[in-house]
Each structure stands twice: as C-alpha cells, then as structure tokens.
Amino acid sequence: MSASNTPTRTVKCPTCGQTVAWRPESAWRPFCSQRCRQIDLGAWASESYRIPAAMPPEPGEDLGDD
Numbered sequence: 067m068s069a070s071n072t073p074t075r076t077v078k079c080p081t082c083g084q085t086v087a088w089r090p091e092s093a094w095r096p097f098c099s100q101r102c103r104q105i106d107l108g109a110w111a112s113e114s115y116r117i118p119a120a121m122p123p124e125p126g127e128d129l130g131d132d
C-alpha cells in the first residue's frame with residue numbers, strides 16, 4: 067500500500083455540481099462554497115420541515131381545560 071502518490075480526491079457540489087477538492091482547505095465540502103451549502107440546507111429544511119400548519123389553539127376556547 068503506497069500512499070506516496072495520492073491523487074486529490076474530488077467530489078461534486080450537491081448544489082451546483084461543481085468539482086470540489088476534498089481537502090481540509092475546502093471548508094464547505096462537499097459543497098463548493100458557503101452559499102451552495104446554505105442553499106442546500108435551506109432546500110432540505112424547507113422540504114423536510116414543511117408541516118401542515120398546526121392549528122393554533124383558540125385562546126378563547128382553551129379556558130375550560132379542566
């Protein structure tokens with residue numbers, strides 16, 4: 067196992083598909099930039115956390131709880 071000739075590993079940015087070098091310097095890997103990372107996280111969050119609007123309890127009807 068010779069690790070003397072290790073090619074730079076690259077990944078594709080999940081957001082824009084740009085090739086990103088998988089190195090410690092690539093702070094936003096696997097994304098190419100902070101912007102792409104936030105775009106992806108935002109899309110994920112908006113899809114996964116999209117819950118049907120929970121009906122807020124009516125302040126006037128919640129008094130007789132006992």
Ligand SMILES: [Zn+2]
Binds near residue numbers: 084099102
């Ligand atoms: Zn990107």
